[in-house]
Amino acid sequence: MSVLLEVIATTVADARVAVQAGADRLELVTAMGEGGLTPSVGLIEAVVAAVAIPAATVPVNVIVRPHSRSFVYDADDYAVMLRDVRAFKAAGANGIVIGMLNADGEIDRDGLARAIDAADGMVITFHRAFDESRDLREALDVLLGFDAVTNVLTSGGKPSALHAQATIRELVRQARGSRCTVLAGAGLTVDAIAGFVSATQVEAVHFGSGVRVGSNGLAPVDAEKVAQVRALLKAMPSAAQGG
Incomplete structure (x- = not known):
């Protein structure tokens, strides 16, 4: 099985291009610059309507992040987020991408539990709030205790995942055998992806700027780059065969 490729979409056109070029899953966001x-x-x-191709519907996971001030949320923030989660299920989202910390830099377990309850069976990706947690190994242990959390998006605590390969490999090892997949993202490029996957043994990767025109986060998705990444991942041996 080849490594899963998730691509960020910010428009309907992005979504169509990414899916046609080989993305396995979309993360739908706005304000990528934030x-x-x-x-x-x-x-x-x-x-959701645009990518509902017969026999090959691509899952659309939607970020739930009301502002970019921090990942520590107050009661009003949670009220908004939980309303959004319920609305997104009704809108046909496959899952939500969410993350929350407390003031001590730990996973906000209560807030996560409330989001899972509101998601009502949708899958949960815990986003890069994870990278701002005080202790990544400890944070992953907490997340592994929530069956609904099926992905943890991480750059290994660094601005670019390419600079945290040893950490990401350790997190992959820690999550092995669980329901949760380490989804590596931030700073990945077409040129570096094969070596990165080989070094870390990740089973899923997440691309934003790296598959956009001019590697610019505000530019459209570049079909050729998505197709290149898809081909490189397909050509790799299964991560399960690695150490």
């Missing part, structure tokens, strides 16, 4: 914020229900409905 690390991704909650998109509108209208955009979600339009993207």
